[in-house]
Amino acid sequence: MTTVTARTADQGSPAVTSAIRTEGLRKTYKSSRGDVEAVRGIDLDVPKGEFFGLLGPNGAGKSTTIGMLTTLVQPTGGRAWVAGHDVVKNPVAVKRRIGVVTQNNTLDMQLTVQENLEFRSRFFGLPLAAASKRAVALIDAFGLSDRRKAMADQLSGGQARRLMIARALVHQPDVLFLDEPTAGLDPQTRVNLWDILKVLHDQGQTILLTTHYMEEAEALCDRIAVVDHGKVLAGGTVDELKEQAGAATVVTVRFEEAVPADLAERVGLSERPDVTKVETDGDQLRVFSTEPEGILGDLIGVGAKDGLHVRDATQQKPSLETVFLALTGREYRE
Amino acid sequence: MATTVSTRGDARQPANIGVGGGASDAAVSAAIAALITDAPVPHPTLVKTFAAMMAREFRVLGRNAPSTFIRAVMQPLLFAFVFAYVLPKIGSGFGGAGTGVSFSTILVPGLMGSMFLMQGMFGTTMPLVMEFSWQRTIEDRALAPVPIRVLAIQKITAGAIQAVIGAAIVFPVVYWVHAPGQGPDIDVTNWFLLIVVMIFAATLTASMGLWLGTVIDPRKMQMVFAVILLPLTMLGCVYYPWSALHSIRWLQIVVLINPMVYMTEGLRAALTPTLGHMPLWAILLALVGGTAVFGALAVRTFRHRVVN
Numbered sequence: 001m002t003t004v005t006a007r008t009a010d011q012g013s014p015a016v017t018s019a020i021r022t023e024g025l026r027k028t029y030k031s032s033r034g035d036v037e038a039v040r041g042i043d044l045d046v047p048k049g050e051f052f053g054l055l056g057p058n059g060a061g062k063s064t065t066i067g068m069l070t071t072l073v074q075p076t077g078g079r080a081w082v083a084g085h086d087v088v089k090n091p092v093a094v095k096r097r098i099g100v101v102t103q104n105n106t107l108d109m110q111l112t113v114q115e116n117l118e119f120r121s122r123f124f125g126l127p128l129a130a131a132s133k134r135a136v137a138l139i140d141a142f143g144l145s146d147r148r149k150a151m152a153d154q155l156s157g158g159q160a161r162r163l164m165i166a167r168a169l170v171h172q173p174d175v176l177f178l179d180e181p182t183a184g185l186d187p188q189t190r191v192n193l194w195d196i197l198k199v200l201h202d203q204g205q206t207i208l209l210t211t212h213y214m215e216e217a218e219a220l221c222d223r224i225a226v227v228d229h230g231k232v233l234a235g236g237t238v239d240e241l242k243e244q245a246g247a248a249t250v251v252t253v254r255f256e257e258a259v260p261a262d263l264a265e266r267v268g269l270s271e272r273p274d275v276t277k278v279e280t281d282g283d284q285l286r287v288f289s290t291e292p293e294g295i296l297g298d299l300i301g302v303g304a305k306d307g308l309h310v311r312d313a314t315q316q317k318p319s320l321e322t323v324f325l326a327l328t329g330r331e332y333r334e
Numbered sequence: 335m336a337t338t339v340s341t342r343g344d345a346r347q348p349a350n351i352g353v354g355g356g357a358s359d360a361a362v363s364a365a366i367a368a369l370i371t372d373a374p375v376p377h378p379t380l381v382k383t384f385a386a387m388m389a390r391e392f393r394v395l396g397r398n399a400p401s402t403f404i405r406a407v408m409q410p411l412l413f414a415f416v417f418a419y420v421l422p423k424i425g426s427g428f429g430g431a432g433t434g435v436s437f438s439t440i441l442v443p444g445l446m447g448s449m450f451l452m453q454g455m456f457g458t459t460m461p462l463v464m465e466f467s468w469q470r471t472i473e474d475r476a477l478a479p480v481p482i483r484v485l486a487i488q489k490i491t492a493g494a495i496q497a498v499i500g501a502a503i504v505f506p507v508v509y510w511v512h513a514p515g516q517g518p519d520i521d522v523t524n525w526f527l528l529i530v531v532m533i534f535a536a537t538l539t540a541s542m543g544l545w546l547g548t549v550i551d552p553r554k555m556q557m558v559f560a561v562i563l564l565p566l567t568m569l570g571c572v573y574y575p576w577s578a579l580h581s582i583r584w585l586q587i588v589v590l591i592n593p594m595v596y597m598t599e600g601l602r603a604a605l606t607p608t609l610g611h612m613p614l615w616a617i618l619l620a621l622v623g624g625t626a627v628f629g630a631l632a633v634r635t636f637r638h639r640v641v642n
Contacts, residue, residue, distance in 0.1 A: 029642075072476060073642045096378060096479040106474045110394045119393075122386035123478040125378035134374060141365035172373035199363050203370040 019083060019175050019206040020046040020069060026077030027064050027230075038064040040230035041078060046208060046223075048174075051201045053221035054210040055320065061230035062210035063103060066179045069208070070100045083174040096124070099168030103180040105160050107152040107167070114139060114148045117167055124171035131170075138166040142196070158189035165196060176200065178209045182216060194220060214320040226324060233327045241323045248276050248288035250316045250325055253299045256309040259285045263306070267298045277326070283311070288326060378479040384488055387475065391492040406453060406500045410445045410507040417441055417573075418512035435609065438518040442508050443601035444572030446501040447535065447594055451566060454497030454539030455546065458489060462547030463555060466639060476640045486544060486636040490629065493540030498532055520605050527614075531600035534621035538593060541625060545632035548639045570594025575602060577610035596620035 027039040039061045046052045054062045067073030069082055071091035080087045083097035108116050114135050121131035139148050142162045147155060155163060161181060168176055178197070182190040197220055201207055211217050217224050218238050225235040234244055263285060264270065264278045274291035287295055292315060300310055316322050395402060418438040465472040475485055508518050522528055550558060569589050571579075576599050579586035589595050599612040600621060611617075 067642065070477065072473060072640070092479055092481055095477055096376075098477075100473075100477055102470075102473055104470055104473075106471045108390070108471065108474055110397070111390070115393065119386060119390045121376075122389065123378070123383050123475070124376040125382045125479075126374060126376055130374050137365070137372075138369060141362060141369050143362065169369055169373075171376040171378075172370065195363075196366060199366045200370065203367050205370055 017047065018045055018081065019048045019050070020044055020052070020081070020208060022065075022069070022078060022080040024078035025065065025068060025075055025080050027061075027068060027073060028076045038230055039068070039075075042225075042227070042230075042232055044225065044232070046206065048206050049204045051197075051207045051209070051220055051222045053217040053224040054208065054227050055212070055214065055217040055224050055324075056210075056227035057212055060212075060227045062212075062227055063179055064230075065227070066100075066177050066208065066210055070098055070177055071095055096171075097174040098177060099171070099173035099175070100177045101161070101164045101168050101179065101181050103183060105164070107155075107160060107163060109151065109153040112149050112151055113144055113155070113163055116152055116163060117170055120167050121170045126171075134170055138170065142166045157185055158192065161185060161189070161193060162196070165193070169200075175206045175208065178207060180210055180212065182211070182213065190216070214324075218320055224320070226320075226327060228324075228328055234323070238320065241320065242318045244323070248290055248322060248326065249292040249318060250322045251287040251289060251292050251295045251299070251314075252284065252316070253296065253303070253313045254284045254311045255303060256283070256311050257307075258283055259308075260306060263299075263302065267295075267302050269295070286325075288322075380480055380484060383478050383480045384484060387478065387485070387488045388492065391488075391495075395496065402496075403503075406449065406503050407507060409452065410449065410504045411511060413441065413445055414438065414508045414511040418508065418516050418518075422513040422516045435519055435606075436512070436516045438508050438512050438516055439520070439606055439609070440575065441573070442504060442518045442520060443605050444570075444574075444598050445504045445508065446601050446605075447570060447598035448567055448572050449501040449504055450497045450532075450535045450539045450597055451563070451570070451594060453500030454493050454536050455543035456563070457496045457500070458493030458540050458543030459547040459550070459558075460555075462489070462544065463550065463552045466547070467552060472640060482637045482640050483633045485640070486633040489636070490537060490540045490544055490632065493543050494533070494536035497536035497539050501532065501536070521607065522605060523607060524604060528601075528604035530618070531597070531604050531621065534618075534625050535597040535600065538597070538621060538625045538628060541628035541632045542593070545628055545635055548632065548635040566592055566594045571598045575599070575610055576612050593620070593624050596624070 022042055022044045025039060025042045025044075026037070029036040029038055042061075042065055044052075054065060056062050064073055068075045069080055069087060071087050071094050075088060082094045085093040085097070087094050108119070111119065114132075117135035117138050118128075118131045121134050122128065126134060136148075139145055142165070144159060144163060144166070147159060152160070152163065165178075165181070181197075182193055185193070194216070197207065197209075201220075209217070209220060221238075223235065223237055224241060226233045226241065234241055236244065259280050259282070261280070264280065264287070269275045269278050269287060272289070272295075275287060275289045275295075277288040279286040279288075285299060287299070289295055296313055296315055300313065303310065316325075418436070418441065422437075462472075476482060478485065512518070546558065546562070569585075570592050571589065571594070576586065576589070576595055579589070596612070596617050600617040602609060602611040603614055603617060
């Protein structure tokens with residue numbers, strides 16, 4: 001089990017210092033075809049004001065984790081606190097303090113843009129006049145002024161996302177949860193949303209973001225937990241993660257034929273101090289190196305002498321993608 | 335409009351926002367920042383949230399009023415037209431099942447019960463099925479700061495109000511649409527009984543609707559009409575009083591499992607007390623008990639469905 005620790009050493013009570021804290025959080029779904037362990041004991045500790053990312057491929061357990069933290073999924077093990085409140089014992093107190101942008105478009109399609117914001121404000125106890133004022137301010141700030149009276153189902157994907165973020169902010173939440181907020185959006189709209197999130201974070205908003213986009217986590221998050229198969233594989237800042245994974249460039253060569261077992265030896269990889277790991281998998285050879293110059297050429301050259309034909313070859317600089325590769329031994333699958 | 339992508343190194347600098355319409359990006363950035371710093375402090379309470387949710391229901395109901403009205407009025411209108419106008423005119427009237435009263439007198443409580451079922455049950459089920467579909471728009475209100483069971487009760491309340499409105503539409507329709515001499519003979523001597531029956535009939539059907547909406551597979555909605563709606567209506571003493579079934583004793587006993595029977599008989603007791611009806615204690619026991627059972631069941635299944 002991997003613990004993603006907070007920046008401060010002494011956490012004390014989660015009610016005081018942590019915006020989000022989990023201890024061995026688990027979720028197993030029962031089904032007629034057997035139990036499915038979606039989350040297998042996740043420990044998180046996210047201080048107030050942090051932009052925290054849960055990064056992992058589809059099916060890694062990110063959405064289930066966010067579901068448990070937002071009280072919409074019942075944990076089957078472990079504990080979790082959000083804004084100091086136990087998500088199982090006191091879900092209403094948690095809901096008062098969180099804003100949630102779900103992966104699906106959950107806008108109220110029977111209401112207009114303004115009504116979506118007004119009614120959400122009123123759900124949180126604002127009087128009608130204050131709710132209307134707040135809605136107008138949110139609409140203006142999120143660039144939806146010309147869509148104020150449009151029905152929610154008439155919005156574009158990007159507009160709907162902006163409205164969902166605006167709606168999540170109506171009651172000044174302590175923690176903002178964003179579950180794949182840019183999934184399915186075009187690159188321009190995605191970047192616009194990033195900018196909005198950066199402004200919110202600059203104002204001290206605690207944000208937990210799940211994403212399967214490496215570059216999104218890298219661009220936005222203070223710290224990241226890499227999640228796969230319901231477990232946290234590693235956690236820290238992007239630089240820390242790269243350091244943990246050896247900060248290696250990954251050279252991958254895929255041949256038409258199976259890779260001979262002694263190819264790496266004959267290329268001299270075992271004698272190079274910069275090579276931290278070599279993986280052979282069928283027709284593919286993967287080399288992790290801190291100084292990769294020449295490796296690709298050597299592999300192709302020696303392979304050609306053995307009669308191997310190159311299908312494709314890549315050299316990836318240290319990134320979250322290479323971190324994931326080093327942690328799991330698998331290509332990152334979005 | 336230009337959009338600047340901030341790199342990680344300058345993430346703490348105010349970002350340029352590409353969403354501001356005619357306003358400058360800096361102004362939009364400041365506006366978003368102000369949303370955090372100048373936000374009003376909310377003070378949600380259970381009552382305020384419940385009231386806001388009901389207000390939302392009325393807003394939607396008002397917006398859809400024309401289509402809702404047409405949907406609600408068509409069934410009683412056509413029934414009244416055929417049974418109280420066309421059939422008497424062509425000499426094929428039912429003649430009040432041999433009681434000497436007009437058939438529309440028999441029909442009013444039955445049609446009202448039928449409207450309770452249609453509006454209360456399916457007015458609750460159909461939106462719920464949509465909300466539980468793959469988009470799970472139910473999460474919008476599930477995140478409101480109240481327990482999930484309160485959301486369930488709010489949905490039952492909204493469905494019940496819709497059912498009462500739907501049933502009330504029956505009165506003017508049946509009064510106006512009938513052949514000469516075929517008008518209903520309604521005599522409400524106990525308004526309290528009428529109100530109690532209407533409240534429990536509406537709440538019972540809305541509870542049944544909520545329960546159904548949480549357990550039914552959306553792909554099998556067509557089956558619901560054939561397997562649930564038709565039997566409930568056709569065997570719910572809509573077109574005949576329960577006492578008239580005495581000559582088919584087995585059927586008179588079998589239909590006692592149908593909640594519709596108690597709604598229509600309760601309405602008969604309140605609207606046409608001189609005609610035969612089931613004992614009041616049996617009617618009220620079934621309506622109150624049924625509401626309690628289906629209400630509790632619906633809240634439980636709803637919560638289970640919302641919180642995985």
